Amino acid sequence: MSYDNEIEIDREEKVDAKLWKRLFGYAMRNRGLFFRILVSMLIVAVIDALYPILTRFAIDHFVRPEATPTSDGIWLFFGVYAALVVLQGFCTTRFIGRSGEMEMAISYAIRQEAYLKLQTLSFSYYDKTSAGYLMARMISDVARLSDMIAWSITDFLWCGFYTLFCFGAMFWFNWKLALIVLAVIPPLAVVSLYLQKKILRYQRVSRKHNSRITSAFNEGIMGAMTTKTLVREKENAAEFEKITTDMRKASVKASVLSATFFPLVVSLGAVGTALALIFGGAGVKATLGGAETFLGVITAGTLVSFINYASSLFDPIQQLAGIFADMQSAQASAERVLSLIDTESEVRDTPEVEEKYGTSMEPKRENWEEIKGDITFDHVDFYYKESEPLLKGFNLHIRAGETIALVGETGAGKSTIVNLICRFYEPKQGRILIDGTDYRERSQLWLQSSLGYVLQSPHLFSGTIRDNIRFGRPDADEESVRRAAAMVHADEFIERQPKGYDTEVGEGGVRLSTGQKQLISFARVILADPQIFVLDEATSSIDTETEQLIQSAITEVLRSRTSIVVAHRLSTIRNADRILVIRSGAIVEEGDHETLLKNGGYYHDLYMHQYQEDAMQEALK
Numbered sequence: 001m002s003y004d005n006e007i008e009i010d011r012e013e014k015v016d017a018k019l020w021k022r023l024f025g026y027a028m029r030n031r032g033l034f035f036r037i038l039v040s041m042l043i044v045a046v047i048d049a050l051y052p053i054l055t056r057f058a059i060d061h062f063v064r065p066e067a068t069p070t071s072d073g074i075w076l077f078f079g080v081y082a083a084l085v086v087l088q089g090f091c092t093t094r095f096i097g098r099s100g101e102m103e104m105a106i107s108y109a110i111r112q113e114a115y116l117k118l119q120t121l122s123f124s125y126y127d128k129t130s131a132g133y134l135m136a137r138m139i140s141d142v143a144r145l146s147d148m149i150a151w152s153i154t155d156f157l158w159c160g161f162y163t164l165f166c167f168g169a170m171f172w173f174n175w176k177l178a179l180i181v182l183a184v185i186p187p188l189a190v191v192s193l194y195l196q197k198k199i200l201r202y203q204r205v206s207r208k209h210n211s212r213i214t215s216a217f218n219e220g221i222m223g224a225m226t227t228k229t230l231v232r233e234k235e236n237a238a239e240f241e242k243i244t245t246d247m248r249k250a251s252v253k254a255s256v257l258s259a260t261f262f263p264l265v266v267s268l269g270a271v272g273t274a275l276a277l278i279f280g281g282a283g284v285k286a287t288l289g290g291a292e293t294f295l296g297v298i299t300a301g302t303l304v305s306f307i308n309y310a311s312s313l314f315d316p317i318q319q320l321a322g323i324f325a326d327m328q329s330a331q332a333s334a335e336r337v338l339s340l341i342d343t344e345s346e347v348r349d350t351p352e353v354e355e356k357y358g359t360s361m362e363p364k365r366e367n368w369e370e371i372k373g374d375i376t377f378d379h380v381d382f383y384y385k386e387s388e389p390l391l392k393g394f395n396l397h398i399r400a401g402e403t404i405a406l407v408g409e410t411g412a413g414k415s416t417i418v419n420l421i422c423r424f425y426e427p428k429q430g431r432i433l434i435d436g437t438d439y440r441e442r443s444q445l446w447l448q449s450s451l452g453y454v455l456q457s458p459h460l461f462s463g464t465i466r467d468n469i470r471f472g473r474p475d476a477d478e479e480s481v482r483r484a485a486a487m488v489h490a491d492e493f494i495e496r497q498p499k500g501y502d503t504e505v506g507e508g509g510v511r512l513s514t515g516q517k518q519l520i521s522f523a524r525v526i527l528a529d530p531q532i533f534v535l536d537e538a539t540s541s542i543d544t545e546t547e548q549l550i551q552s553a554i555t556e557v558l559r560s561r562t563s564i565v566v567a568h569r570l571s572t573i574r575n576a577d578r579i580l581v582i583r584s585g586a587i588v589e590e591g592d593h594e595t596l597l598k599n600g601g602y603y604h605d606l607y608m609h610q611y612q613e614d615a616m617q618e619a620l621k
């Protein structure tokens with residue numbers, strides 16, 4: 001097992017402003033919501049900054065250290081104070097609710113975009129990208145980002161308004177004392193940023209290990225059978241232990257640093273309070289008859305408000321440091337998600353084609369030419385990896401209505417030829433013509449909606465058997481569904497199911513055997529009634545008896561259409577108009593069944609071999 005692809009190299013990331021601007025753009029799509037959060041935060045922050053002013057007022061008006069205390073107007077004061085508390089509480093619940101809404105809105109917008117993208121990406125993308133990777137991007141990365149963005153916005157607004165008001169009040173009361181107290185801010189900011197970054201780095205390492213653990217679990221569960229049969233339990237357990245130990249170390253480091261961080265910041269903040277007390281205290285003495293200092297006269301109330309401000313100033317700083325550090329650590333997630341959204345499909349329609357034939361979301365069917373099904377490979381070169389060329393100058397002409405069979409050893413390139421016809425991949429060199437036109441001059445949907453494809457490992461979608469048969473033609477009536485199923489003799493096993501056509505197939509069709517899945521996907525294609533048929537080992541998992549039964553149906557279905565059949569079992573392709581033997585991406589023999597048998601080449605040997613095997617099995621029955 002190797003999890004290397006799950007781990008990225010740790011790097012010092014600078015906050016990429018452009019990237020975040022784009023992500024914050026998702027939040028700005030809902031301006032109304034943003035504005036409401038802004039107003040709530042403004043009120044909450046202003047009230048937070050007002051409390052020390054109220055305290056100042058209370059001391060200077062009711063306590064009056066330099067005169068006799070009085071209680072004139074104390075009820076009004078109490079009323080104002082209470083009203084502010086209630087208003088702040090109300091706004092707090094509002095902004096919490098709104099931010100949650102914002103979070104949902106952001107993840108909805110990103111997921112929507114990413115999902116649409118995934119629908120349009122070509123096969124080659126899915127070759128290179130695992131489903132697990134995509135799921136992780138779509139689920140956890142997006143959740144993390146939207147949570148972060150939504151709450152950063154509220155935090156950021158609060159910090160901004162709060163500091164602004166605190167600074168304003170302090171400068172208003174006594175600008176000299178304000179300057180002295182605020183001298184602690186720069187070192188506070190530097191320390192916060194530095195430590196926060198370190199903490200996040202360890203948290204990140206620990207998260208990474210966590211994702212390795214998840215994938216190890218995943219592999220352990222998915223591969224349980226293989227592990228058992230290959231007796232790999234011990235090695236797997238050892239690998240797993242190493243990962244969990246790494247994770248524990250990183251988590252402990254992060255916790256220790258966090259534990260140091262808070263007291264350190266609080267102590268630094270206390271220096272500000274001390275400065276206020278030392279210098280402000282001297283100023284207060286002046287009001288009580290002492291010598292006047294360079295700060296001028298300071299009332300006791302002002303001093304207390306300064307102390308309050310000084311001791312709460314590290315709060316916004318710490319929060320801002322947190323936001324920046326968070327952005328740094330989430331940057332990798334952000335890049336991954338945005339790069340998914342930005343991925344360009346390798347197979348895509350040109351703007352001119354989209355203009356004429358429409359997109360997959362909005363096809364312009366009225367402009368589509370009817371497909372006859374004439375297919376030509378014109379000097380096609382193709383490879384999956386550049387270093388391993390597969391097709392070189394490949395030529396083939398399939399006439400409309402013709403049935404072509406491809407045979408050859410495993411890995412010869414049969415499925416590749418089929419994938420090229422379906423335009424799941426495109427030629428690297430040369431052209432593929434459908435009815436005489438390069439298929440890149442038409443839309444993908446134009447071709448693919450006339451194509452019926454039954455795969456070696458067919459995919460069913462969760463839902464009922466009926467839903468699956470109707471997948472390509474959701475409006476088909478019950479009668480047609482049953483007719484299609486009956487044609488491939490799928491009706492027999494379907495009716496044996498307790499719920500018949502209403503049987504749930506499970507995710508990906510797990511509750512059915514491969515052969516049953518093949519029968520259903522066969523019925524699906526027959527119902528869709530396409531002009532070009534592609535059967536790639538479509539009957540490989542169907543037992544010989546059923547296969548013989550559906551053989552006549554296949555022959556019937558294929559008669560008037562262009563069809564390409566890949567099969568290992570040669571009995572299924574005897575009736576093909578032309579049989580091509582493929583080896584290393586080239587046609588080495590070509591002709592109908594009789595001709596190829598007479599030639600005595602690869603096909604002849606293969607046929608004889610299978611024939612003997614079949615005869616043997618017959619005899620053993």
Ligand SMILES: Nc1ncnc2c1ncn2[C@@H]1O[C@H](COP(=O)(O)OP(=O)(O)OP(=O)(O)O)[C@@H](O)[C@H]1O
Pocket residue numbers: 127384385390408409410411412413414415416417
């Ligand atoms: N998605 C892919 N990415 C990279 N290489 C691939 C991919 N699909 C196939 N190949 C390689 O291309 C070659 C031809 O594969 P292809 O699937 O066309 O063979 P095939 O004739 O259909 O074999 P089989 O009879 O086993 O289905 C093989 O060497 C295979 O390893």
Ligand SMILES: [Mg+2]
Pocket residue numbers: 414415416456536
């Ligand atoms: Mg194949």
